[in-house]
Amino acid sequence: MTAETLEAPPAAVPTATPPHPWRELWRDFAKNRGAVGGLALIVAIMLLAVFAELVAPHDPNLTNNAAFLRPPVWQAGGSWSFPLGTDAIGRDMLSRLIHGARLSLAIGVAVVALAIAVGIALGLVSGFAGGVTDILIMRAMDILLTLPSLLLAIVVVAILGPGLMNAMLAVAVVLLPHYVRLTRAAVIAERGRDYVTAARVSGAGSLRLMLSEILPNCAAPLIVQASLGVSTAILDAAALGFLGLGAQPPSPEWGTMLADAREFVLRAWWVVTFPGLMILMVVLAFNLVGDGLRDALDPKLKR
């Protein structure tokens, strides 16, 4: 966001070869403090998710009759055995939040992976084939874009029934049009270039042209959209969970936890506050990284 007006100092050793693209990307990315902070947060939460069993003090689904709605440790009545308090049936909040991280990250990555895979395929076909195929695909995407995102997800869940997997599919459908459009636009921009003609003349088939010539050159906008897509996916899946259409209790998915906590909003602020705070932090982190990537990858902003 804070655009750099100063050029980076020239590299210490003047070399004839430009820096490796990844190194250059990292150099531009690292200039953005917010983006690096976001990345650090994502890495931290990822570690928590991977080692959830080791880090979490309790089983996330273990109920404790002796400890209903215990406040966090710093409040009167709190104790170190439940650092962030317990919920209405005595489950440890901290453990549930840690295990929830696993779910949310998995949701974000899986949904975006699915949407990208299908989106790239449809976009490549649409951009290459043109004609009726293109029109059909793009009109279908327009319809998906016309409906408000959550409403569309609700339609999909209404057809498939509530549940985590179906909610993930629904969110993937919501994200799909963006990737199709991006890929198609990039394909149309690239397919007339000389290097593509050269590859075609030297006998490359359509599939090869699509996948190994054109696709790598459309990667930048797709990468940016992917990191922003993860935050949308996590947010929308949590919203579906909150509405009772996503992950079902007793799953420690953060949105589902919030739905459970709603009725205790008057008595126990912590059961409401922490799950939402986690969602906000993770979504914010992915948005920061997305912004940072866009600034680093967009040649127009590099100047």
Add this chain to the structure above:
Amino acid sequence: MLRFALTRLGLVVPTLVGITFLAFFLIRLVPGDPIETMAGERGIDPARHAELRRTYGFDRPLYVQYGVYLERLLHGDLGRSIATSEPVASEFATLFPATIELAVAAILFALLIGIPAGIVAAIRRNSILDQGVMGISLAGYSMPIFWWGLLLILLFSVQLGWTPVSGRISVQYFVEPVTGFLLIDTLLSDEKGAFGSALAHLVLPTIVLGTVPLAVIARMTRSAMLEVLGEDYIRTARAKGLPPGRVIGLHALRNALIPVVTVIGLQVGVLFTGAILTETIFSWPGVGKWLIEAISRRDYPVLQGGILLIGIVVMSVNLLVDLTYGLINPRIRHVR
């Protein structure tokens, strides 16, 4: 301009047909038989089942069913709600003003704060103020609004007791619905205090629903302003010795607002998504809450009709925005 309008209108038709497809197939894609699904776990005896299949026309070929569905649509018949037996169209018409009232309040809130914040951030670029505005708007953009609503209730309704927790107006008031917009209806009626009650109920939902648009508008205004401020005509205006307020307010803002207007149009879909969540949290009797309840009751006619109507509303608003944009900015007419 006519040519542009006609082309743009032509694009609407396939989308509209597509949405009717989606609404039509929604009920038929549900695994199992729609009648069994509606009957639920109680089950249904075979004779009644066959009779219902005939009544609803499920025994006829799909294309005939679709034809019948379209014909009914064109007559304004969206079917009846299973839960209330009321026509879906009239239920929608009763609830829709509540959603509109909330959405308009939210977008006004977003504009009144977002545009000034964006301007200030652009003028004081890279200052603490700019970073603050951008930081807050990024947080707003990332906000899970269903949680945000609960937090605000926790703070303002529970701790401070300033605002009511849910609903549109306190129960002691009865206001004759004239327009369906409570702020107007309460002014028309002679109930004392009803307007204040309606307004107090509107505050928190407005903030919750307006948060994401506010963040988007602030960011958009800032970047549009920054772009415009770098233009030659701004330098000319400054060189002429115009006071800074005039340069910003008259020369820069006018041009910066063009992309902002487009973004506002695009927020309509976002507002509907937000309305579903906001209405659920605050028990706001609008179409969002209605749809969510329809899902849990498996009231498919309501879902079908609701999706179609909301799709049409969003599409019309987008169309209107595009046409207005074409009217304001002649360049856009000749693209395509």
